[in-house]
Amino acid sequence: MSGTGAPQGVQAMHQAELSKGRFLIQRCGDCGGHIYFPREICPHCGGDGVAFVEPTGFGTVYAVTTVSRKAAEGGDYNVSLIDLDEGVRLMSRVDSLAPSEVKIGQRVKARVIVGDGHGMVVFDAVEGVSA
Amino acid sequence: MSFDLKSLRGSAAIAGVATFGCGEAHGFTEMELLVRSARAAVEDAGLKMTDIDGLCTASVGSVMWPMPVIEYLGIRPTFIDGTMLGGSSFIAHLMPAMHALQSGQCNAVLVCYGSTQRTATFGRREIAQARRWMDPQPYETPYEPFNPPSAYALAASRHMHQYGTTRRQLAEVAVAARQWAQRNPEAFMRDPLSIDDVLNARMVSDPLSVRDCCLVTDGGGAYVLVRADRARDLRKPPVYVLGNGTACWNRQISSMHDLTVTAASESGRQAYAMAGVGPKEVDVVELYDAFTINTLLFLEDLGFCQKGEGGSFVEGGGI
Numbered sequence: 001m002s003g004t005g006a007p008q009g010v011q012a013m014h015q016a017e018l019s020k021g022r023f024l025i026q027r028c029g030d031c032g033g034h035i036y037f038p039r040e041i042c043p044h045c046g047g048d049g050v051a052f053v054e055p056t057g058f059g060t061v062y063a064v065t066t067v068s069r070k071a072a073e074g075g076d077y078n079v080s081l082i083d084l085d086e087g088v089r090l091m092s093r094v095d096s097l098a099p100s101e102v103k104i105g106q107r108v109k110a111r112v113i114v115g116d117g118h119g120m121v122v123f124d125a126v127e128g129v130s131a
Numbered sequence: 132m133s134f135d136l137k138s139l140r141g142s143a144a145i146a147g148v149a150t151f152g153c154g155e156a157h158g159f160t161e162m163e164l165l166v167r168s169a170r171a172a173v174e175d176a177g178l179k180m181t182d183i184d185g186l187c188t189a190s191v192g193s194v195m196w197p198m199p200v201i202e203y204l205g206i207r208p209t210f211i212d213g214t215m216l217g218g219s220s221f222i223a224h225l226m227p228a229m230h231a232l233q234s235g236q237c238n239a240v241l242v243c244y245g246s247t248q249r250t251a252t253f254g255r256r257e258i259a260q261a262r263r264w265m266d267p268q269p270y271e272t273p274y275e276p277f278n279p280p281s282a283y284a285l286a287a288s289r290h291m292h293q294y295g296t297t298r299r300q301l302a303e304v305a306v307a308a309r310q311w312a313q314r315n316p317e318a319f320m321r322d323p324l325s326i327d328d329v330l331n332a333r334m335v336s337d338p339l340s341v342r343d344c345c346l347v348t349d350g351g352g353a354y355v356l357v358r359a360d361r362a363r364d365l366r367k368p369p370v371y372v373l374g375n376g377t378a379c380w381n382r383q384i385s386s387m388h389d390l391t392v393t394a395a396s397e398s399g400r401q402a403y404a405m406a407g408v409g410p411k412e413v414d415v416v417e418l419y420d421a422f423t424i425n426t427l428l429f430l431e432d433l434g435f436c437q438k439g440e441g442g443s444f445v446e447g448g449g450i
Contacts, residue, residue, distance in 0.1 A: 011269060015269075036270075037270040037385075037386070062289070062390075063285040063286070063288045063289045063292075063390055064285070064288050065276075065281050065284035065285050065288060065336045065337055065338075065339075066334075066336070066337040067275070067276065067277045067281055067335075067336045067337075068277075068333070068334045068335055068336065068337075077275070079274050079275070079276045079281055079285070079336075081285055081384070081385055081390075089385055089386075090270065090385055091270065091271045091274050091276065091383070091384070091385040092274060093274050104288060104289070104292045105292075120273045120274075
């Protein structure tokens, strides 16, 4: 990814792209494995030929919990682990369903939300069966 | 990787143990709880603090923790280990301590810890905020998992999905722990607890209710490790260390490859190999049962039942 100004680490690059509305993962040019969370070196092979790539955005809910929270503070909310079709896993939440309706195996698609100039990736339920 | 550590099997023994201030320790600092338990453990071994020349300790909050502990105790250790791996740290300290004893680097190792997590005025909310800077997890924090319960809840959701494990089976773990606690005068919660109590308790992070979750208590604990030949001449019957193993695979739950298989499957394999025993030879098991799902995972990963069968294993008072 090209940045402007001084060189920066992959965490800042990833966040900068998110805050522009784009969700990226990495792929290792040495071993071909996909990587998330972003790292300076490949956790599969140790190589440093990692580059950001755009995932399809499709994935499947791997694990799910509903965190209890007082109604006055916003009520219960979902925290999920999502397996992207590229084979990497991340923590996120499924926004388009009530927390109790988020089930393991649910197909989802990534969507970036930006608030106060800070982007984060969430997921929406889509039709389909797990890959 | 394979280990052949059988030469260390039984080479060291625990010669003294102690706890202090378990439950609620109003008015004490973590250092004070640690030092009181350390003093009592050294006494239990029939040693003096001046005999201690090895120190293992770790802290949740202080990254240089061995330094103030050394200073407070007034010792000059020739072996120091401050590795912090969470709750397993003080078992993980065994192996490096055994190496240090065997090589002659030191002669008596004190392993010690103190926590005021229940009564500390610098509370969990402040610690959670400080952690964002001290121990950043920038790819999980934005989603506000209520950790550690949410991480274990995610693992529980996966175990339930893959193996049909039920909340009732998880509750069996909490009920069994309480029944053991009722036989222990030092246990913090000893009231009766039923399966329905666990199932109907306030939900924290589904599927874990507050009764599936770790108690938050204060306390200090310490033990003293010496070479086996020396242990024979000390005050208490020595407890020989036959095997030990450490494995760590991830920090964040989102980086765990399979939420139903813990690193205990590897550390257990190492420890069994070193000791030359297997699960069938083991009569007494004390697992870290912080959250009810932990016990199921560890029973499976340490070979007391097959993967996925932890739920049925604990049913009907199985543990």
